[in-house]
Amino acid sequence: MKHFQSYTVLFCSIFVFLYANSFAQINYWVPATPPKAAYKLDLKLNFEDKLLEGHGSIRFRNTGKKPMTAIAIDEKISASSLIKISRNGETLEVYNPDERAQVNPPLFFNLHNPVKAGEDANLQIAFKKRLMVDDNVQSFESQELIPQLWWDGITVSNSYQIKIDTDKNYTMAVSGRYNKETGYYESENVKTYGFYCSKTNKTLQEEINGVHVRVLYPENGERVAKLALNTAKEVIPFYIDLMGFYPYTFLNIIPGGDGVWGGYPFATGIVVIHGMQLYDQGSTRHWRWITAHEIGHEYWGEYVLDGDDVPFLWIALGIYADWKFSQHIGLSDWKHRNWADYYLRGVKKGYNTTMDIRAEEESSFDFDRNNYVQHAKGFSFVSALETVMGKEMFQKAYNETLKKYGGKRLTNREFQKECEKTSGENLSWFFNAWLRSNKYVSAFVSNTTSVLENGKYNSTVNVHYKSDFYMPVPVYATFEDGSYQVKMTGRSSHKSVVNFTSSSKLTGAVIDPSGCLANLDEQLTLKAEDVKPKIRSLPYSGAGDKAYIVYAQALNSDREKVADEWYKLGMALYDGGYSRQARTCFYFGLKYGSNDKKFINSAWLGHMYDLTGSRNTAIEYYQKAIDVWDGNPYTHSQYNMTVDKAWVEQRLKEPFSPEEKMTWN
Template sequence: MRLNLYSTLLVVFLMGFFGNISAQENAVDNQDLFNEFTYRQGNSYRTASGKPGPEYWQNEADYTIEATLDDIKNTLSGKLTLTYTNNSPETLEFIWMYLEQNRFTEDSRGTLTSPITGGRYDGDTDGGYQLSNLKATSGRKTSSKHIITDTRMQVWFAEPIEANGGTAEITMNFTYKIPASGMDRMGQLQTQNGIIYSMAQWYPRVAVFDDVTGWNTEPYLGAGEFYCEYGDYEYKITVPATHVVVGSGALQNAKDVLTDTQLKRWNKAQKSDATVMILTAEEVGLPSARPKQTGTFTWHFKMENTRDVAFATSKAFVWDAARINLPEGKTALAQSVYPKESAGQKGWSRSTEYTKASIEFYSKNYFSYPYSDAINVASNVGGMEYPGVSFCSYTSREAGLWGVTDHEFGHNWFPMIVGSNERRYAWMDEGFNTFINHYSTLAFNKGEYPSMLSNPKMITNYLSWEKTEGIDTYPDVSNAINLGFVAYYKPAVGLFLLREVVVGPERFDAAFKSYIKTWAYKHPQPTDFFNHMENVTGENLSWFWKGWFYGENTIDIGIAGVKPQKNKEGYIISLENIGSMPMPVMLQLEFEDGSTQETQLPVEIWQRDNAHEYLLKTSKTLKKVTIDPSKKIPDADATNDVWMTAKE
């Protein structure tokens, strides 16, 4: 009987308690916005703190390649030797390799899925690999069994590659027609003095086998880029004697392929902050521009701990260079090659200056540039990056040339150093790179050129568009109209908001640099980035990742009203979250006496409701209240961001 009485009293009490709560608050359930993501769990390979775990592994791919360019037939032929090291905990009966030149055939998946109206990722359809003499050796046995499917090839071993350090060797000969139109990533540019060949995806390369997906075998379709293993490269390119070759890595035989004059200029450039001409526009095509005019030269390059290599060759190149100054007294060499028609102080004659400035900024502020050379190639490619080599449009000038040069060399940090999966997560390289481009552009010549991130509100129309897509949309799936926002601009704005609004520059910079250092030459997943940023900044950012990176939400925070406190000094400022994305609120308060005060309210004010009252304690007369006075937040409706007294 007593128990029932207590139970009845408890029910009455709780009903009254919750009734009061209901009367006091017109609560909105925002819990879903702030609920935990499922990304925090860790394992022995990847920790919950966003670091490689104690059993993290990745495989290694070392290449030796010898290739020859035929500038009459426009073909490349070569022999490849791949030494593959299996550091995984399981034996491998086969490996997958990419044959990306097979994209340039009539029946490739990429060709058949391209819109008939055309687009950026159109390409030739009369190419593709011809392979011969394929041998795969593991242990004491050799196999030639392989299956080619579109842009992938499965190579089988007679004896599986042992786990935890077993090795295999794969050799093959290859040849293909060099596409003139190479999906804006490679190809041929006809100039006044000859063809410029921009050579990328130019050899069969192994796919990544990782602890998350196993074999990553997404076909090469168009928008999706690359995911590569790290290793050491030694490659030799044989070309007509009239050609100059530039490529990823360090040139090993400059004395053999340069004239004495060019070699002196080359050595001078290694010590010069000013651009030094190695081969001038006036010298292009002259017999004196090359050690000989007939036969061939073989250019020899080496590059260590890299995920790829690319090169360019032409008899039309103007060539200049300058020293790059790196931390701890180290140096590298910035180089540019371009045709006569691209030269000029408004054009490519400033390319090396741009390259040098870009590399030096990122090295000082994020992670030191690890390669010996940084080479900008004037190309029919609008803009594409490879380790140490960028292809940029030969027609780019002034701000356009700075922007594309800075962007493509910024990619040396994402994804060349931090080796994310571009084919799935374009935002982890394009978006991160667009973000750091903002700060390098602000720094270059004290802001000579504008940065598009200086006005984040440019994205507001896209966020409210009915066809918007989430950042997590795979690039090959994304609507072509949306790709620039999904992969580049929206993730860049997201990082900008994190740095400038949510956590502040000091904590953000420490976390971002730590992420780069932690995952240098490794394969981070999105969850690794989220976990690492949260652990180093000390913030639970699940609301931000969900709303901005995995959602299609809009930001619209406004001032609902301002009123003086009754019988007290101060004001009650009523705020409302009209959009679907919570954000901290930055307030600028202006008073009649001319003084100002700035206050930032945390995002947690929106945890329980979309309305919040801020109590401003002051004896001054309030004149004006402004949300986000610096205009850093892409708020969808600026009309409710300002309150002023009636007489204003």
């Protein structure tokens, strides 16, 4: 997404007034649940003098369990920015032990009288700062117009009453609804307070289900503006029906850049649509979709705050809303199929698509994670979750989470708990795979049968997984009479058999024909350096189907470079009952591995041929093992075996036989 150029404070030489300083140590701390605040401010915005002045009050409650002796404000004191905080008529002292002329944010203030736990505090604030704007400025936007309480950088929802005195020639959009009686713009549960104004924009507006919608548009932007307003007239009632409410009483749609790029949520109640003046370069479908998409983020991202270190959940859950709207009005799933495909392109390129990561990890990647992961995988994740939970169950969890976390921070693990609470099912297997790993779904219909028995057709559809993530997928079976049935696969094995009973013969079966479930329906080609860590992570005993999946990937890579890891993979496969595949691994281990592994690979090839009754071939490999014996035995404690020269010499006399099978008798 592209953002407007932020207007920053202009440094100029003016007299600086610094308040009396306290040199005592600041005892600053933040409650576990940072307080919400109520701001009531009168602003005067003078573009001719390039000056902002404001005064008013900030009220908050100490939500902690001990007295609060200091506060912080996300503002600075400089040659072009002044701020004064007082309480009960007494000016609070800014902490400035170095007596610097400029104090950078956050500013810390000692409270003369501590705010007790559970007690309300009322602060008076006055501020003044110069604005970096051009002469005869045509437009202005800011998300930092108002000094805010600072709680260790934790995002908090606040309420606002803001009165703005400015040039009447400007058309404004702010994060609030105008109250004619009080003259204030009023709002609650606001994450980011935004301000936008323009001398040249025109306005369309309408009241929609209690929401005052305003569309500000540039020259030649009227067609997109009308389409956006008409779309909002459909979206808002639909979202109210889908989710039970709309979170705000106001919505502003404002113009963005000069390309058909999409849009973004500029601030609470203010969304941007790029390229409004370029109606013909975008399709009607695009303009309607992007409007619905950005309005969806008023629920997720503004009303419900993302609590993860690297935010992504709000994008995924917001996309779910516009996906449902697109289906509702018959826009088809074109955009959402494209996202699923885009995510799979990232998988095939070998990108790290893990979603739940730390900020320092995020900054280390050199590909477009915003599109490949946050958006494309974000949608793929929520589509898969709906598939697994079922539409009704997922929608219930979605709505319950929305209501519970309004004005609060939501992490992906809290969302997981809400889904588990609603479904009554442990979903760690799903969330760990989708959010905390690079695992992906890769399921194929391998073969089908349809047999007439007692007047009914009994049909089977065999589904194979080519990745180690056996997520249940929907199988759509079609029949000669035009009917169809849908059933889910299981998740216990890399092979799943789905049974159907019908009045007519099976004609075909596909996995998720909508294309919205991100399913890699081709064998992924991995580099040997990507396969080898997968082999190393396998246990010698108990790998089961996971070893089989890695085997398929190893076969499809540069086999020579897998080298000595073939032996480890062969052992894991043998333990899982995949003797034929294990034999192939020992063969490649002998062919491509180092001399150190020639003995053990030859010995196990002898074992494998003994198990198939090919005694002569087994003896050949046992003899090869003896010929390259290097004095290093291999202990397989899980089988109570030690393979050395003496062991192999005994195999020349007596064929290899695994442990006798246990029986009930």
